[in-house]
Amino acid sequence: MARARQERAEITRQAILDGAAIAFDQSGFGATSLSDVVKHAGVTKGALYFHFPSKEALARTLMDEQFQVSEDVPAVVNPGLQTAIDLAHQMAHGLRTNVRVRAGIRLVIEFGSFTDPDPAPYNAWIDTCFSCLRPAQDRGDVLPHLDARDLATYLIASFTGVQVTSHVRSAREDLHRRVVDLWNFVLPGITPADRIPFFDPSGSPECRTALGLPNLASAVVPVG
Numbered sequence: 001m002a003r004a005r006q007e008r009a010e011i012t013r014q015a016i017l018d019g020a021a022i023a024f025d026q027s028g029f030g031a032t033s034l035s036d037v038v039k040h041a042g043v044t045k046g047a048l049y050f051h052f053p054s055k056e057a058l059a060r061t062l063m064d065e066q067f068q069v070s071e072d073v074p075a076v077v078n079p080g081l082q083t084a085i086d087l088a089h090q091m092a093h094g095l096r097t098n099v100r101v102r103a104g105i106r107l108v109i110e111f112g113s114f115t116d117p118d119p120a121p122y123n124a125w126i127d128t129c130f131s132c133l134r135p136a137q138d139r140g141d142v143l144p145h146l147d148a149r150d151l152a153t154y155l156i157a158s159f160t161g162v163q164v165t166s167h168v169r170s171a172r173e174d175l176h177r178r179v180v181d182l183w184n185f186v187l188p189g190i191t192p193a194d195r196i197p198f199f200d201p202s203g204s205p206e207c208r209t210a211l212g213l214p215n216l217a218s219a220v221v222p223v224g
Contacts, residue, residue: 016051022040034048062103079135081133092175142190183199187199
């Protein structure tokens with residue numbers, strides 16, 4: 001019976017997070033009330049308060065979920081530049097298909113920029129990107145004079161801007177295309193010319209298969 005109660009409690013908790021995600025995705029943190037969450041979750045306020053003491057706790061939980069996309073990076077054999085490209089497409093896919101990802105990213109941007117500035121989520125993304133770029137640089141896939149952490153910071157800032165612009169202009173319908181553009185423009189400036197053909201801006205074959213993506217890459221023309 002105890003296990004059955006635990007399972008019911010977890011089902012309720014997930015329903016609350018789903019309801020909160022819908023509300024935050026639609027209205028943002030400031031305009032969302034706990035009554036909105038209860039309505040979308042189909043639970044009572046008592047059940048909500050049993051699992052989450054405040055709206056802030058709900059928001060923090062959804063924001064923390066955004067880092068699950070990078071959980072498998074340490075398990076990747078020889079993470080590198082293609083890993084970073086694939087992670088960008090995985091996040092783009094999540095933004096297009098998963099309301100909890102969309103809500104979490106919206107909350108990260110609101111908290112990180114306006115509501116209560118907190119660099120922690122951005123720093124975590126930068127750390128994940130750096131964990132791919134540093135070994136790539138050691139292998140000669142990133143130009144040796146570049147600072148890998150500065151590059152990671154730039155790439156995360158670029159992706160953040162790309163996804164926001166795509167959201168405004170096309171409800172993220174073109175997001176994967178814009179991610180391909182990002183890498184097509186960036187690769188010639190960070191990768192030795194003879195190494196560029198080894199990387200696919202539209203994602204590795206394994207990534208495209210997992211996400212159901214076509215090969216969107218256009219030719220990358222090396223500079224110089």
